[in-house]
Amino acid sequence: MTRAQPEPVQVVKSRRDTALAALVGGVPYIQFLGIQFDRRGDELTALLPFDQKLIGNPLIPALHGGVTAAFLEVTAIIELSWSSLWEDMEAGRIDLSALSAGQLPPLPKTIDFTVDYLRSGLPRDAYARARVTRSGRRYASVQVEAWQDNHARPFAQASVHFLMPPGPGEPAE
Numbered sequence: 001m002t003r004a005q006p007e008p009v010q011v012v013k014s015r016r017d018t019a020l021a022a023l024v025g026g027v028p029y030i031q032f033l034g035i036q037f038d039r040r041g042d043e044l045t046a047l048l049p050f051d052q053k054l055i056g057n058p059l060i061p062a063l064h065g066g067v068t069a070a071f072l073e074v075t076a077i078i079e080l081s082w083s084s085l086w087e088d089m090e091a092g093r094i095d096l097s098a099l100s101a102g103q104l105p106p107l108p109k110t111i112d113f114t115v116d117y118l119r120s121g122l123p124r125d126a127y128a129r130a131r132v133t134r135s136g137r138r139y140a141s142v143q144v145e146a147w148q149d150n151h152a153r154p155f156a157q158a159s160v161h162f163l164m165p166p167g168p169g170e171p172a173e
Helices: 009-025 028-033 065-090 096-100
Strands: 036-040 043-048 055-057 109-117 126-135 139-147 156-163
Touching: 009 028, 009 036, 009 065, 028 065, 043 065, 055 065, 065 109, 065 126, 065 139, 065 156
Parallel strands: none
Antiparallel strands: 036 043, 043 126, 109 156, 126 139, 139 156
């Protein structure tokens, strides 16, 4: 019995990068804020590059609270969508040409969102990582943490609950 040859690493990386770029590119607000994602295997780290337009109070100066909340929510949505796509993408059940053409699967919808502002976001780059704590057919829960210079000193964290989109063949509610 012969074993199938694994795909070349360049093919796998290209497929993953194409899927992530399509997912992120499908949300215009992500481009407005300038949020980028760094992918290492199945782990994503969000990057919010500093821009003067993100400052809420120029006297402190500090990142606007709404920008911080949006950064956390976007990170949670992309992480949840990415983890949902991962299995189908790795099994070859996702049409990458359709994703690249903007035919994205529906994104989860936020049910509730709680942000803890732990300290002021300084005028510099910010990073965030999300962790899916529960993901079912109808509901998901995600924890997000954002930091700047030191991962051990987050400046904000959030807990988000989502309504999952219907799967293929399931009726929309």
